[in-house]
Amino acid sequence: MENKNGLRAPVSQKPHVVPKPEDTSTIGGTVSIEINDVKYSVPLGTTILEACRENHIHIPTLCHHDDLCIAGVCRLCVVEVTGMRTLQASCAYPITAPIKIKTSTPMVRKARRHIIDLMLSEHHGECYSCVRNNNCELQALAKEYGVDCYNFGHVKESQYEIDDSSYSVVRDMDKCVLCKRCVRTCIDLQEVGVLEAINRGGETMISTFMDKQLADVICINCGQCINRCPTGALHEKDTSDDIWKAIDDHAKHVVIQTAPSPRAAIGEEFGLGAGHSMTYELNTALKRIGFDAVFDTNFTADLTIIEEGTELIIRLYKALIEKDKEVALPQFTSCSPGWVKYLEHFYPEYIPNLSSAKSPQQMFGALIKTFYADKVGVDAKDIVSVAVMPCSAKKFECNRPEMEDSGFKDVDYGLTTREMAKMIKEAGIHLPEMPKTHFDSPFGDASGAGLIFGATGGVMEAAIRTVVEFVTGNKTEDIFEKANILPLRGFEGIKYMEIPIGNNVGPVPDLIKHLVPDWNWLKGAVLKVAVAHGTANAKKIMEDIKRGGKFSECHFIEFMACPGGCIGGGGQPIPTTPEIRKKRAEAIYAEDESLEIRKSHDNPSIKKIYQEFLNEGPCSHLSHKLLHTHYKKRGRYIA
Amino acid sequence: MKNKTNQSNGKVLFSQYNRGDAIKKLSGLSREDVLYELKVSKLKGRGGAGFPTSTKWMLTAAAVSQEKYLICNADEGEPGTFKDRVLLLEHSELVFDGMVVGAYTIGAKKGFVYLRGEYEYMLSSLEDFLETMRNDNLLGESICGIKGFDFDIEIRLGSGAYVCGEETALIESLEGHRGEARNRPPFPVSKGYKGKPTTVNNVETFASVVHIVMKGGEWFQKHGTDKSTGSKLFSVSGDCERPGVYELPWGTKISELLEIIGAKNTKAVQVGGASGICVNKSQFERTLAYEDCSTGGSIMVFNETRNMLHVLKNFMEFFVEESCGQCTPCRIGNTKLLEGVEMLESDEYTFAYINKLKELGKTMQIASKCGLGQSSPNSFLSILENFKDEIFNGRGGKYGK
């Protein structure tokens, strides 16, 4: 995934990749160039832009994004190359011969200023009423190039209607600069293909299939396009006003759950570098804003592990012992609502493979309006349940009609990290300065297993920490140093792992004793698991499964819609780049290692809830009613 | 529009040639021999850009790949050109034989003719022609008995977009995508159709090659000027008595051409179509040549009754519509230039703003992604410069300056 070279490029935007030599010390491995009269030596195939960045020479860019293949369409990064009649787009120019480059000649500066002027002339909207005020690449460029007037005029009237049909993504094409990052995101990175450029010349615009509203096309709501939009043309549907209203209404009991990924990233919105976990500071801030209780989504992540893990054991038992041919394997994770909708659209025939367990957000929602409502003696109808998520698809998920098992809408609002940051700022709070507070009872703090759900591979790692101990009776630490399952970490697009169970099995834990008599049937078995992040990678696995390839032999596969997993979610602070995703993941893994309880089944609150409330155990009647769900065959075409 | 073809004075392209001769001659020639003759001939591409054909073919020939392609660019979309139509209709043998020579030289097994959509009516006769060639072993396997020389041609209809004449957009279109120019490098000679080395040449370029093979590069380069060898087909339209297609040696003066075609009271000549430049009377002694007034063949003549602002407006409207819309300078720039023309029309302009637009035009020339955007400001800049008296008429617009 992090390697762009393998990407299928959409129309006209084939990246020209000159393979860089593995060993640059060989003859021809490097090229000597001159940038602004200074000599450099760069590996063959380096683009001019890369060469400049490497050497701290700033080149403005707009259509370029580290996650995406080259487009070369905004033309802002043009530079002079000696001997060439025209300026060259530095992002798209691989260096294969010694050249002399000038990055800031009068001609170059004038061209860049012209391009900015042209973009501004068609950009409708004012900065102070824009979600991206102060975090807009066009605004930044205007500042960088000293724009103090509109040289080629400025559109006075809106040209497009805002499309806010979707629960997740709002399109405001008046602000579009046609960089096509969203198109490349949707087509290459996610392989969904909802967005494409239509028409020609001055009429060119980004559109959907048949120009339908976003709610009526196969958008999976992942919000990756939002995260790459340089302007305010794409943003999430903001529900923070509704939440303020609920907070200000004293008849309402407003609770909030926070997911691990926003906590690892929200500091970026307050000027901190990537990779600062703000978990406990956030708790304080949320209480000060006026939330009545703050819960840790990781608690239900732990619960997901128990429910989903139990479901897997049941499936395996049915398939291996009862020889039930109807059982769908491999089991797919279901906690990423973008992935779930992707499957519903593109591979509806595989819906039986999806775990019926709800996502942690939705499990929590159902528990808050039942278990918690009873416990604190508040009428569930007066509870407003909010979730801070790294994700725009969570907004869609909480609005799915299936998600009302508590008798009410289980989760009322899904907020993105960005919306949350905005609310905190509005409340006059500077997050990094907050003292630390713990989560509220009755759910309390959660395990590190729930925490690492945020990074790609995390759900699988959490599941294996539990499954290994359940089945073998040994400690995970005996097999994996410090219980860190490294093969499942990192940003490789697809990860695969085999875990031999061996011949020593342990006793079946009490929690699931009623489901399987013993583990003898798993003796000598090899558990095969895989992990994919970004739906383009998910597609690779799905196509392999369809062909009956290696992944069809797996038992359990984790899928996340977003590159990098939730830490790279479409609701996370902008920008999100490969580098930033890495730092956020490190923050999460570091926090996990610092915790005492790092396995879902060790979480005392989990044990308690199975005693006090879900006392028939995992995958029982009550848990099915509240914690499990079903899916909808959607198909590729929506009538 | 049915224009007369004036072939009588054609000394190079319309000189004697018998179908198949150049192909038959290949059995006695190596690839290097063909490349050598091409080099000596100094033939440059006839599609407009004027890239030396021998270099292009040599690069494709030298590219390491099992699979190479040859494309004949018959999109002929430049306003005012119709000379490729004449070649295809009346001299198919020159075009197709030239393609076979090209395939032999670069090592292509498959060729395409990208035929302008509007030329669909000639499709069946061209297909018939290809079929006859196959029957005569001028196409197909072991052409003319040359072992291992297999080549066939497929004709594909274009989609009607001007930009699809640009070679990389053409290739995108052939591949079934939206016709948009690619980033260069890589050039088609190294990564073209399906990512394989590809030569794209204009119809007329292939026709010229045939004569070079038959009569030699030395003979060819005697025609025309030192830097523009051979002859050129000009598609003449506009205010003249004898519009049509003319073969004339490169280096012909504009005034000479006007004489030949019977143009009277000529005020302006647009050389090179909408993307070319417009010259006024004082420049009629300039020559038609790559080094002076370069053209892919389009010559439009305007007499004293024409309003140059209207002429310009037509061109700019064309570009606003035909820009593929992917890159900023061309997509928005052309709209701005057209707005400028409209301001001039309604007298609602300031010199300061028109000067800003001229500067913008220069940026478009160097910063656009493909030749369309790079050449679209040419008519704007040259008409405003060469006809400033008429356009500004001593007034300064409503606002005086």
Ligand SMILES: Cc1cc2nc3c(=O)[nH]c(=O)nc-3n(C[C@H](O)[C@H](O)[C@H](O)COP(=O)(O)O)c2cc1C
């Ligand atoms: C916008 C645009 C349109 C073009 N249209 C044509 C065309 O219709 N026919 C053509 O032969 N070349 C056209 N060209 C030039 C081609 O890109 C290319 O240079 C040419 O086909 C190369 O052939 P040559 O070397 O034989 O001239 C066009 C270029 C541009 C930028």
Ligand code: SF4
């Ligand atoms: S110059 Fe015009 S036609 Fe060429 S790529 Fe840019 S927008 Fe498209």
